[in-house]
Amino acid sequence: MIAITRPTLLLNEKQCKINIQRMADKAKRLNVQLVPHFKTHQSSEIGEWFKGHGIENITVSSVKMAEFFARSGWSNITVAFPFNMHEIPAVNRMLKQNVKLTLFVVNTEVIHRLNEELEAPVNLFIEMDAGYGRSGVSTKDIAKVKKLAALIEAGHMTNLYGLYCHPGNTYHANSVEEIKSIWADVIQKMSAVKVALGSAGDSLKIRVGDTPGCAVVEEMEGVDEIGPGNFVFYDLVMNYLDVCTESDIAVAMACPVVAKNEDRNEIIIHGGAVHFSKDHLFDENEEKFFGEVVVLEEEGWSPILEGIKLVSLSQEHGVLSATPEVFEAIEVGDVLGVLPIHSCLTANLMKSYTTFNGQEIKHLESF
Amino acid sequence: MIAITRPTLLLNEKQCKINIQRMADKAKRLNVQLVPHFKTHQSSEIGEWFKGHGIENITVSSVKMAEFFARSGWSNITVAFPFNMHEIPAVNRMLKQNVKLTLFVVNTEVIHRLNEELEAPVNLFIEMDAGYGRSGVSTKDIAKVKKLAALIEAGHMTNLYGLYCHPGNTYHANSVEEIKSIWADVIQKMSAVKVALGSAGDSLKIRVGDTPGCAVVEEMEGVDEIGPGNFVFYDLVMNYLDVCTESDIAVAMACPVVAKNEDRNEIIIHGGAVHFSKDHLFDENEEKFFGEVVVLEEEGWSPILEGIKLVSLSQEHGVLSATPEVFEAIEVGDVLGVLPIHSCLTANLMKSYTTFNGQEIKHLESF
Known part of the structure; x- marks a missing residue:
């Protein structure tokens, strides 16, 4: 065994690659696009392991992390966090380097600011809350979604890409069945929002982002993209949820x-x-x-x-x-x-x- | 105000320097030596702010942190953590560069290993537990303290410097009076251990290390050195304990x-x-x-x-x-x-x- 002298984080590279392979295979099988979240590993090298599976688009949780992965050669990055308007200069720097960015919006203020200050267009997800209760527009609040969608489409620098949901309540589920049931509910609510948007909703992508659901759910009809992160390593929380062995x-x-x-x-x-x-x-x-x-x-x-x-x-x-x-x-x-x-x-x-x-x-x- | 775009840790430099000044003044007033713990700030520059108060000896919580502060020019460092025998090569490297190190021991195995593998002598504290219940030899276990003390003194690379106690139970006290009472108890127990060691105990230094006690206790008779760390910044825990405003x-x-x-x-x-x-x-x-x-x-x-x-x-x-x-x-x-x-x-x-x-x-x- 290698000599350990200090606290050291050991990585089972083989298992990590199996975890990646399995999620990539599942996405193909269920006909959804895997846009993996890199906030878990935050590593340029581990990021490379995804490329063999045809992954070109990734997800991160901050603009700082987007800058890092842009420097590592990724050119299509979703920043899965309600966009912080103070980061517009950093976004402009990345856009200038031809990084394609997809951001989250949940309010009108940020859409206005993006259209005022961006120097090139970005894609936007409206972040939706289907019951988790952290951030995102409630899936019940169709009026707000319509308002945001209209504002995005009217903006010359903002393009409405889709609806994103991170159902973090799956982390507190008591069984795999409950995780599946949360997902069924999310899909139903997200699809209803899309329908309510009428023709504006037709081309929108629906992306769902939690590892518990992405790992155990087999019914993904209505979902276009998945964005899990933790599955690269898993951990005791995931094991306690029976999401991984x-x-x-x-x-x-x-x-x-x-x-x-x-x-x-x-x-x-x-x-x-x-x-x-x-x-x-x-x-x-x-x-x-x-x-x-x-x-x-x-x-x-x-x-x-x-x-x-x-x-x-x-x-x-x-x-x-x-x-x-x-x-x-x-x-x-x-x-x-x-x-x-x-x-x-x-x-x-x-x-x-x-x-x-x-x-x-x-x-x-x-x- | 300076422009903030991302989560940023603001430092009130003036207040930090006041906190340092106040603890240094208190140590002088109570005739104890302040050997500040640098684990809180972990900063070379903030470390410099102590030098104006005549501080030459510092405390850290890992050998890695000792290496860092040795590179920053500190040459008398206590590593306040039960010594990890796998760090002996790192200790030898620092000793070779004339860094004077004081380590913690709590068992015979480590004393043996230090004497077998060190290339220059170190000072040792026997870490004592006066009731906190984390690490350290119980102040009740005089037989063990005597055994360790004898082994240290018999070793050609180990010199018994003193008895150290971190009464971390002060962090869970319900009042300033309780903190003072914990300290009175610690001093009494540590002094009793020193007496029980007979002539071997005479020259031993007693050091006590928690911020709550160091901040509020005014009776330090029997204590030679204090090693608080958190006081440079304080925080809500300290404020809730009424240890700081x-x-x-x-x-x-x-x-x-x-x-x-x-x-x-x-x-x-x-x-x-x-x-x-x-x-x-x-x-x-x-x-x-x-x-x-x-x-x-x-x-x-x-x-x-x-x-x-x-x-x-x-x-x-x-x-x-x-x-x-x-x-x-x-x-x-x-x-x-x-x-x-x-x-x-x-x-x-x-x-x-x-x-x-x-x-x-x-x-x-x-x-």
């Missing part, structure tokens, strides 16, 4: 054991909030935990160990609580694997990936 | 408003978990929140606004919940200030500070 998870933190506390059967690892993020899940006893432990192997890791969990994080410390048997088997100086709760945030903190052959793969911020 | 908080996130949802009186800002971290507090109704809102001004910000709070975070989105009046007063395109819950984690994510005159101050990872 444990073995689909393609990243694990490697953390050195620095201390053992015999009185409490607790083990201290170097691996804290600055490595994992503070996202957590609750176990069967409603106890919060921050990661599951695996044994690192030459080219991968074991199934999740029973009897040990990452139960607390401070800035650099992680505290594992273990049964006496598991506690005994672990020694100071061991390097343990820990599957992350939320791989997007862990990757964002770690800023680089290490493959099983020791290659370092960079993340946006490391450039 | 609201106006002592020296950092605020500046976040553009990108959307308003009239149905729910919710405002969407660009500012999410990748900017703030997911640390939170609970309001008087036991509702979780992730930051308090302020109005940004030319050289600072207003008091905390009533009737609005940052109630939810996803990767890039922040959701503010507001009363109808506050909701009406905020417009898409405004840039709001948000005081962070936990400034150490926000700074670690943002990786740079912007002062009121637009100067950018770098953080460790940006180098």
Whole structure:
């Protein structure tokens, strides 16, 4: 195994490529276009792995990330975030370099500003909310959608491309059936909006963006494009939702054991909030935990160990609580694997990936 | 005011310098040595601001951070984390460059390894646990302290420097009186350990490391050194503990408003978990929140606004919940200030500070 001295984010390159392949195959099978979200990996190199599947259009979550991937050679980028009007100068710089941008709008102010200040045209999605309740125009508010659509079409710098929905409520579903039911509802509501727009709606694309739905839903009639991100790595949240198997998870933190506390059967690892993020899940006893432990192997890791969990994080410390048997088997100086709760945030903190052959793969911020 | 286009961590340089001055003055007044913890700011430039107060010795939370500050010219560094034996080669590299290092030990294995593999001597603190329950040898376990002390003294590369305690339980205290009482207990327990060590204990330094205690305790008899970190910026946790006033908080996130949802009186800002971290507090109704809102001004910000709070975070989105009046007063395109819950984690994510005159101050990872 490669030598680990510090908290390190291990990437199972083979599994990651399988995850990409599987989503690309599914999109082809269901006749939808995969426009993958790159906010999870934020890596130029991992981005390259999509190109073999014919992917030319990508999604990101900020203009800064769009700038990064534009520099990495991507020329058709959706910024899946209600557009921040202060970013117009940055958008103009990218447009000048022939990057084709698709932005999100949810209000008239931003459409006006885009038409006043853009130096070249952009495509726009109207972001829709079909029940998640974060951002987006409610699918019930047909009057507002019509108003935005008319304003976009009247603008000389804005072209209405489609309707986008991120049904983030699938992350809180209790079963795969519930995820499927949320999607059926989303598709029905989005299609109704399109119909309500009349002829203006005919050419609009419908894109839906969550990994849980994109991974498990097989009925995508009415959807033109999907934009999942997390599926490249998956994580414990996705595994708890039954959206992926444990073995689909393609990243694990490697953390050195620095201390053992015999009185409490607790083990201290170097691996804290600055490595994992503070996202957590609750176990069967409603106890919060921050990661599951695996044994690192030459080219991968074991199934999740029973009897040990990452139960607390401070800035650099992680505290594992273990049964006496598991506690005994672990020694100071061991390097343990820990599957992350939320791989997007862990990757964002770690800023680089290490493959099983020791290659370092960079993340946006490391450039 | 400086133009803000993206989520930006604003630093009130004047207040930060006041916070440093105040802690340095207090240390002098109470006759303890301030060995400030640099894990909060992680900035070479902010580090320089301590030098005017005669600070030559600093504390960090990882060997990586020690390497960074060694490159920035600091030559006496405590790594306040149970030493990870895999870092010995990195320690040897710093020792070769005449950096004087003080490490933490909590077990015999690490002391053996240090003596086997170090190429020059280091000072060691035995980390003590006086009731916090994270890492450290229990102050009740005199036999273990004696064993470790003897082993350290017998080693040709290890010199016993002192006893260190981070009473992190002060972060969960319900009053300033409780913080003071925790400290009185820590001092009493640490002093008892020192006495129990007999003549071996005479020359040992006692260092205590939490910001809440260092900020409010006035009785430090028995303590030789203090190692607080968070006080440079403070944050909402410290304000809720009554450890600092609201106006002592020296950092605020500046976040553009990108959307308003009239149905729910919710405002969407660009500012999410990748900017703030997911640390939170609970309001008087036991509702979780992730930051308090302020109005940004030319050289600072207003008091905390009533009737609005940052109630939810996803990767890039922040959701503010507001009363109808506050909701009406905020417009898409405004840039709001948000005081962070936990400034150490926000700074670690943002990786740079912007002062009121637009100067950018770098953080460790940006180098």
